[in-house]
Amino acid sequence: MRTTMVNKVLEFKKKNDNVMFVTGDLGYGALEPIQDMFKEDFINCGIAEQNMISFSSGLALNNKKVFCYSISTFPTLRCLEQIRNDVCYHNADVTIINIGTGLEYGSLGITHHSTEDIGCMRTMPNMKVYVPSCAKETEMVLDEIYKIGGPSFVRLNKAGADFNGPTNTTINEVENHNSNICAIASGTILQEAINYNKTNEKIDIYSLVCYFRDEKVAEVLRKYDYVISMEEHQVNCGLYSYLCEVKNKYNLTCKIIPLALKGQFASKVGKQSELRAHYGLDANALKTEVLNIRKK
């Protein structure tokens, strides 16, 4: 997904000289092609995220199209007020590219777990939140952002899920088995749902990409008795909350069950896959929920 992002940004720069790229001193081994091509339009702001966001807004308000890059919680929580006041209130054309989200930096510890970011970004007026699951969705999301402009937030992981068939940037059907149960995953945790289906009685699977086209999401929810939401995020304000809001808005009847962090820090040390298992976010946790539903 990161390589896809880099290639897309290079493509945008060829089309539009006003495209600029800002990093908070991160991206070693990944951003060099951008740095080489962008020259003075690539700016490393140093380890100073508050200023990175204000600076990016200033550029954008002066006719630039800004992609602002960092990892983990740094481009969201560290500079939340700058995002709110400087980017969102001014409707500045700034896209925050966030790599290493969710539990991707598992063993590095909780300071590097970005598990509240969707919630924070979703509550910002004007902010468009995108959580692609795979390289193709990343491409489509960036194309959309290039076209309609920021403020936008794109939550990525280095490697995407094994899904090649997205058709849109809202919600994609990944597998359809005519089940009355579906898993809706947001981000690369989609892989856990795909893995579940490989060895178990199959359910339908979706990838939810953006958090602001409610009607399309409602169309999916309407089809199911049970929806299991899957996210590497706190249960509050992320995917589960969003689906509940949509359900309520459209008076739908499906039961929504969350697989998410339940208001806890993932303080156990482990790789992303191990933490997903430990905190009940993986294929096994999905299996347990499906079995519980089928017992009813």
Next chain:
Amino acid sequence: MDFEKLKTMAKNMKINEIKMVCKSKASHIGAILSVSDILAVLYGDVMNVNKSNFNSPERDIFILSKGHAGVAQYCALAEMGILDKSILDGYYTYGSDLSGHVSHKVPGVEVSTGALGHGLGLAVGYAYAFKIDNKPNQVYVVLGDGECNEGSVWEAIMLAVQLKLDNLHVVIDNNKMQALGFTKDIIDMGNLAEKFKAFNCNVEECDGHNLRALSNVLKTKKTGVPTVVVAHTVKGKGVSFMENNILWHYRNPSEENAQTAIKEIEEYYANYNG
């Protein structure tokens, strides 16, 4: 510079500011009076911003980072003819765009501020965009000295120096007071001019109420580095009972206070030759 014009502008601004803050029962009159002479000189004499170009790409950019003094910017814009004076009546009231902290919904205001420590980073972004596009526009940003407690100010100035932004002009309204008292008793930042010099800025100092000195200093620049003007000011300047009194960071003037204050401002500028 047209000294008499600037003097009249500063006086009119302060009188309107006192009236507006009194009528609306708003706060921050001390900080507003502290920064007004700086804004009068910037708008009236230094910046390329006027009634006919304030929406055009040729204009200079001004950011009031100490957004709580927003009334001073509204009044400067009114004096410049950019803002209709009748709009000032809506300040702080239901349905108006003139919020207490400065708002970009108001014609002539580039950005909204109010949370401190945002304006300089925004200004650095504007200035760099002008720089790489080889445009002559200058960027001016006014901060409070108390605002310099914010770490983001120093994040921004480091980048401005790194990017060699000689089109960036930072003015510190150095009134030596902040929300709960004198800065030396809260966070004593020592000599701010020396601090900005240590960050490799071109630093100038002047009396922030001396219109001639401001006019000279605010026009200075040095190739390859941002300029920081530390303007030494007095909170509540020109009104005897407000000067250096933290109460007027909060208290709104009564009708009687306002009348006395306006009289003192008129006398101050009648006798002013600085």
